[in-house]
Every structure is written in C-alpha cells, then in structure tokens.
Amino acid sequence: MSAKKKNRNPAETIVKEEGKVAANLIPIYIMGKRYEVPEGLTIMKAIEYAGYKFIRGCGCRGGTCGACGTVYRKPGDYKLQVALACQKTVEPDMYMAQIPFFPANRARYEFAELTSAPEEVFKLYPELFRCVACNACTKICPQGIEVMDAISALKQGNIAESARLSFDCIQCGLCTSRCFGESVQYHMFQLARRIYGAKIIPEAEHLAEMVKVINKGKYEEILEKLKSMGEEELRELYEEREIEPVTTGEDWRPKDKSCL
Numbered sequence: 058m059s060a061k062k063k064n065r066n067p068a069e070t071i072v073k074e075e076g077k078v079a080a081n082l083i084p085i086y087i088m089g090k091r092y093e094v095p096e097g098l099t100i101m102k103a104i105e106y107a108g109y110k111f112i113r114g115c116g117c118r119g120g121t122c123g124a125c126g127t128v129y130r131k132p133g134d135y136k137l138q139v140a141l142a143c144q145k146t147v148e149p150d151m152y153m154a155q156i157p158f159f160p161a162n163r164a165r166y167e168f169a170e171l172t173s174a175p176e177e178v179f180k181l182y183p184e185l186f187r188c189v190a191c192n193a194c195t196k197i198c199p200q201g202i203e204v205m206d207a208i209s210a211l212k213q214g215n216i217a218e219s220a221r222l223s224f225d226c227i228q229c230g231l232c233t234s235r236c237f238g239e240s241v242q243y244h245m246f247q248l249a250r251r252i253y254g255a256k257i258i259p260e261a262e263h264l265a266e267m268v269k270v271i272n273k274g275k276y277e278e279i280l281e282k283l284k285s286m287g288e289e290e291l292r293e294l295y296e297e298r299e300i301e302p303v304t305t306g307e308d309w310r311p312k313d314k315s316c317l
C-alpha cells in the first residue's frame with residue numbers, strides 16, 4: 058500500500074459525487090490514523106476509499122492470491138485478529154495494518170532432482186523440527202487450515218497428508234508471522250504439494266492418453282489456422298463460441314467436436 062494519499066474528504070465524496078448518502082460512515086484506523094468510510098466495504102476497498110493506492114498487498118481481490126494479509130484489533134479486545142483485506146468487511150473502530158509481505162526463508166532446490174523422500178524436505182527445511190505444537194499457526198490462518206496438523210504430518214514424513222491438509226493455503230504467510238519456531242509453514246506446504254502432485258500420485262491415464270494424441274499432431278491443423286487469423290477474426294470466433302450451460306452434467310460436450 059502506498060502512503061501517497063489523494064486529498065479528499067470521504068463524507069463529501071459520498072454526498073457530492075453520487076448526489077446522495079449511499080451508506081453510513083464508520084470510523085476505522087489505518088496504521089493509526091482515523092478515517093471515516095462507508096460500512097459494508099471490504100478492508101481493501103475501505104483503504105482505497107480513504108485515499109490510499111495499493112502498489113503492494115493486493116492481487117486477485119478474490120481471496121485466492123494471499124497478497125493482502127491484514128492484522129487488526131477491535132476496541133476493548135486484547136486479541137489481535139487477522140483477515141484477508143479483500144474478504145473481510147470493516148467494523149467500527151477497527152485498528153488495522155497490512156502485512157503484504159513477510160520476509161521468510163524459502164529453500165532453493167532443483168525440483169526435477171527431488172524424489173518423494175521425506176528426508177529431502179527435512180534437509181531443505183530443518184526448521185520444521187522447531188515446531189513446539191503451540192497451534193498459533195492454526196489460529197491465525199485466514200483460510201481455516203489445520204496448519205499445525207499439516208506440519209505434524211510433514212514431520213512424520215507424510216507428504217501426501219500434509220499436501221491434502223494444506224490444499225487451501227494461499228501463501229499469505231500469516232502463519233509464519235506468528236511462529237515461535239521460525240518455521241515457514243506456507244513454503245513447506247507448497248513444496249509438499251508440488252512433490253505430491255508430481256511424484257506421489259499416479260499419473261492420470263486419460264492425461265497420458267491425451268498427451269499421446271497431441272504428440273501425434275491431432276491439433277496441428279487447427280492451431281495453424283488460429284495462428285493465421287487476425288485479432289478481429291479471433292475475437293469474433295471467441296465471442297461466438299459455444300458456452301457450457303451453467304447447469305449441466307459432467308458429460309456435456311459442444312456440438313462442434315472438431316477440437317476435441
């Protein structure tokens with residue numbers, strides 16, 4: 058988030074730009090400074106409404122990239138809470154600050170040279186064994202992941218279980234920000250999921266079949282045709298494409314099967 062601010066009064070903006078009061082204004086505190094913002098906004102939109110421009114700490118705006126980790130505290134509550142700024146709506150008198158990047162250790166490795174041996178993970182991330190099972194990582198996770206259980210699985214060499222438990226991890230890094238053991242759970246989980254996907258689960262038969270079909274050149278002709286088209290023609294083709302109905306079964310196929 059950039060400290061660069063636009064000079065405007067939020068209340069005036071609502072009344073003058075839209076011609077009517079669109080929402081009640083509530084006070085919030087961004088990095089200690091008080092602002093009034095419309096209730097119902099996400100933290101991200103409220104920060105922008107207050108006049109800040111995001112140059113870091115904002116990506117997908119849809120709860121999947123993990124770029125917008127935010128810590129906040131509510132009045133009278135000792136507990137520090139966390140949320141994704143693009144998902145959590147503001148509440149009156151929230152004090153907040155973003156943690157868009159956490160400077161955690163990330164192991165370097167040649168993925169192709171790794172096997173699925175747990176010892177390789179242990180070697181890359183020896184801090185795994187500094188876990189004291191305090192569960193602070195689980196409590197802070199905005200995705201509701203059982204982070205400590207996923208770490209335990211990894212310590213036991215169960216890469217598949219760690220990958221399964223951490224499937225919803227979006228790499229926000231908030232777990233690491235609270236870890237007594239200086240572990241980097243989110244990077245460890247990413248490695249576990251990579252190993253699981255590439256080296257543990259059996260290759261899907263239908264995928265292998267499809268790769269064979271592609272290698273035999275089935276799609277060369279249509280690809281060449283597409284490559285020869287101009288932008289307008291491609292746009293038209295795209296807009297006229299047959300779209301899968303919203304409610305349909307898994308066996309839906311387009312009428313034109315020439316590209317299947």
Ligand code: FES
Pocket residue numbers: 114115116117118119120121122123124125141142143144
């Ligand atoms: S901006 Fe991507 S998760 Fe919030």
